[in-house]
Amino acid sequence: MVRTRGNPLAEQLLETLEDRGFRDTLPRRAVVQAIAVTERHFTAEELREQLPGVGRATVFRALKLLVESGMLCRVLLEDGNLHYQLSHRGHHHHLLCVQCGASQDLVGCDIESQLQQVAALHSFQVSGHWLEVYGRCSACQSPQPA
Amino acid sequence: MVRTRGNPLAEQLLETLEDRGFRDTLPRRAVVQAIAVTERHFTAEELREQLPGVGRATVFRALKLLVESGMLCRVLLEDGNLHYQLSHRGHHHHLLCVQCGASQDLVGCDIESQLQQVAALHSFQVSGHWLEVYGRCSACQSPQPA
DNA sequence: TTTGTAATCGAGATGCAGTATCACTAACTG
DNA sequence: CAGTTAGTGATACTGCATCTCGATTACAAA
16 A cells, blocks of 8 residues: 555545544545545445455544544435435535435525424424435436436 | 234224235234334334344334334434334424434424425425434423533 | 135344454654 | 554454245135
8 A cells, every 4th residue: 555645635634634633544545535536425335345455444434534524424315325425515415316316415505593493383402403305406307207 | 922902003003004905913913012102212123122022024024014104204313323203194304302312293394395495496306305303302401401 | 614825924144334352553752 | 763652454243124935824715
């Protein structure tokens, strides 16, 4: 395993980890680099297949670190499977295409304030929420109707 | 295993299953009965512990049937654990107390229409969503401040 | 009733995602 | 450069769920 210069995104992720006190190690670097070049959401297993030289536990540890640091987010698919995906923003949600599996971030959604109000009717104090939206992306709508 | 007269709710669940073409068997009856008398949301494992005489696969098969028939719903806890809970209404969401674990249904939440609008900005056609709300229930708020 | 048969059951194997252990190694620190 | 400590990885294990397949049972037709 050789220390390669990763792509800019990978470097940035590594830097953030360093800022949080974590070391810049070769295996970690490999995991982060693999994630940085992955377009779609992925499972831990898929990631592992791309990293035959990295131990199983290390991959999971890196995933956990990145999730806890807010750089990676979990995505719950409609079939219940849990995937991972790079997180650029802070809190946000996903529009998941049930046909092609693509995911795009949902921006401009101010659901929390609405939740606060409705929950208040139940005397419930909201501290967080989890939302996934399923449907069809623009590319999967018109082209092939049926 | 003896055929006992279950409580009314259990009988109703069984009937619905029968209407859908599923048989009224003793093990199934036991599973449904156990679910019907459970107040809180529960894990498959907890349910299984109450049913030592019923096979593992049978419990899971019954859970799946009930979920697919809309009588049981899955609840995703904040820690990522999946629980099950009786579903009285149709589509609804849960207010999950992170302190005592209680769950109450969120009524009067018209989130889907709001989602449709926001998603439309992305040319995304919404077909469904999953929402869990975390926070503190009324009982867990005032009594013990810290 | 009796009987045919498809649904269902259950024991155990298997799958899959993630964690625990622990001896070893590599990265930072002084 | 040596010491400290985080990190690594092989492997065992856990938790939750599904698969397999021969045995059993519910239901309905005779």
